[in-house]
Amino acid sequence: MRKGREVYHLKDLKHLIYFENLLEEANNELVQQAQAEGKLAIGYTCYHIPEVLLNLGSCFSVRLRAPRTGSIDMATYYMSNYTCEFARALLERSIEGGYNFLDGLAGVDACSMMNRFYEHFELLKLNEKPKMFVSHVDVPFKIEDYTIRQYVKQMKHRLLNYMEDNYHVDTSDAALRKAVEEHNEVCRIISEIGEMRALENPPVTGYEFHILNLVSYTCPKYLILPLLRETLAEIKAREADDKPWYRARVAIVGSEIDDPSLTKMIEEAGAFVVSDRYCYGSTPGREVIELNDTDDVLTQICEHYMRHSECARYIADDKVLQRRETADKLAKKFHADGIIYEQMKFCDYWGFERALVSHIMNEEYGWPVLSIDRPYNARTSGQLRTRFQAFVESLEIKRIHQAKEAASNG
């Protein structure tokens, strides 16, 4: 690979630079192409908005990021400096006109700070397209029959109806099934590439996977799919290095990461990022949606998202346990040596979750854990780099001790 320190020796992927460039702008080349072809861009941030519902008819989903974020002073004026930098970065970019291309913004009232971003977006009239809509969908905190019904009702009333009313989008069962089909193909490709990270000497790096996964969220599906298909074939045929390039394998668990340079920083410290259980990662988000022929399609989709959600906002005991079990399962499946629990600074949900579960994963599940909070723009953080390096060293030392112990036990 050509960027950064020479940690990887794999041959560059054909489209990697193109993909990296796509991630440099929210309104990227493929988004522009789709809009030029008459499609409508619907922005969203949260997993609680089923991505597949935004890919109906002429609409396509764009998971919002604020790449190349520098100063967030204007957003800080509105939202103060004690709040989620991701939400502030999005507001800053909106004020700069970075999301003027959107035709709709599918927001949820799931965490208060992100909700305030949607509200400012609306209130400050940051996008004046005549049919622009901003939704504030209410989402449940637990999974019960009645909360699933509530979720479905909200998606219908507060999202699909807006799309129907403003853009005459077909939200029929047939349209939903078609969208799920396309969505599933993306999921299968990303998952197949992701599975390769379980190999001891994988043909893909965590950084590359992060890039591929992110373009699948931020570009129109029908335009990115051919490139993803080609990349999958390329990775399958790719020759791995003679021996693994990494010194340790780590799983990441936590709140939103849309910045591949954070993954790169971890890998530059010598840790191969084998799984990505965070918002904007592939878990959750790239699981195939299985539909049966009998039940209501919208309900099936909504239930899929509720069941797969790993959001710390889910308060019920079964979901609390699910989050820990998922972290453990992924770390085992991908042969991680340790887990990095991370949170966006000022995130209340993950602040509480990280503090408690980083102890539990260590004490009860036996995983070495690195627990960090981080800024939205983490690439320049020397402190984080040092902590990643120290964690890698600790994992290496642990491995050496284990090997010695095994040898002495005969």
Place this chain on the structure above:
Amino acid sequence: MAETKFPNPSFWRYKDHIDWKAQAKNLKEVGGIIGDMLRETDWRAVAARHKKNLTLTGKRIADEAKAFAAMSNDERKDVILNGEKKLGKLYRSGCMATVRREWRGVGDTAYDFYEWLRMWGMFLGTFSKDLVPSLNATLYYRWMISYFCAHSFMDKNTLGQRGSALRMSHLLIYDIFRYVAENLVFLAKCDEKNGNATELNKKVVLFDEMTMGQIMAGFPDLLGIPYQLLPVFLVSEVDQLTCVPYIDAVESFGLPSDTCPVPSSECGAIVTDALPHMGSCFISSSMPCDGSTMASSYMARRFPNLPVFHLTFPVRYEYEETVEDAAEDIKHCIKFIEETTGAKWNWDAYFKQMKRFNLETQYELQKWEVNQTPYPQLIGPCYELFRKWNYEMDGGADPRVIKTFEKVNKIMLEAYEKREEAWRGKMKYRAIVWSCPAHYYANLTNWIANCWGVDVLVEMESLNFTRPLETEDKELALQDLARLYERMVMRRHTNGGYHNVVNELWRQCEIWKVDMILMYQNVACKNMATLQGLLDEQARQKDYKMVWIEHDLMDPRTVSRRAMRDKINEFMYTVMGATPIDESLVDFEDDATW
């Protein structure tokens, strides 16, 4: 239905099962700690401090006598009849208590002393119902000790008040402390480490932070206790330093320091094992904010065998289509309580309590009506606290409270007829408080009235759901109950969209005809922090004078009371162009004061 006593007398009669061996062990440990403290104390420094205090006391008495002697006859008469006017002199740097009680004039001092005695009587009477577990609890829980400052809390909340205002404040705060005392005994009685009253525990339903108690109206044979209210929430208002160890503990555990001190302190109390082990089940809640939601997993971790129901209402509570979802959650909660405790929901009891609560709400609205006139009568921290407690915790449960409403209403209307001043000679500005006040400075509105003549007519946390609750149709009643819960203190404003806290402020400013806005800024409250720019911008556009008062809710180390006062002082001098009414209160030190 016949009127039953409150709380249910049978609750007191349940037998304790005290483990005396464990108590002896604990007593030994506490004795050891006390011994260590005694050994490590620098007694010379203690003696020097007392000597200094005695000297200062002597000087104070001499100064006061001298000042009194220098007064004219009219001035002396005024002091004797109406009380002193330099209240800042009651504080002494580094001391926990004031130097003496306030002189309010002959009549009011006598009345104040009567109320002081009445509260002591109530405390002793209540604790004597089951004294041993309560005393033992003070050896386990540091927050129990803080309730010894209850009288000081009463004093600082009534500082400067005279006549009708003083009487109303005392009536209101008495009811709160009666509730506190009764529940402290129940906590101690139920706690496995103390009373261990196993049969009573089967009747106890614990409620999460700030979750309203009205649902228990349908379970008259059960005892609903807001679990963290006394060990964490309320005690942080009584003693500003109580929650500091909890916050430190949980931050050492790994919780970021930017989270709200309410759930942080609660989690800290869990980490340090400062919550009693008790109850048959726990009603957890996602309210009022993101941090509160997350504290539930700490509870589940500490008490894994305690059955939990998560009461989670829609955040966008004004969406009409969510009302039935919220009511459904209430139904499931009722079913959970029934299944866990074996009790049966009683509609008659529920409707009876809600009728009383509706009546209390009517009384409340009358207070607002009076306070909106040029002659506001019932203002000050006792009223503010009472309103929140009645709305959230009592909710019409205690029939004795309605009598307090009646008495206060009578006094208030008479005072209004006479055009009395709620703060005699100190009513210069009308103000509204917005956002959440600092727990460690619950009496700030008292200070600002005494020092600057700013009368806080109403605060955001009082302005909640006032629509009468349905008391006949069962389905509609559950929907109304859900509406009430969704509009709990804080949540009513900070959830459901910015308009509930921004637009609503401007609407209330018009209604209450205010001169200024006291905008609290809990530095860890993200719901409010994310609206800072909008509030600033719109206040400017609407030409409202607004002062931001930073605080850290339960942690006075971040922003002290004095720093909060400094902010207001500067605002009053520069923006309002005001001169203080009581200069002795402009700058004084109370960092260690309860």
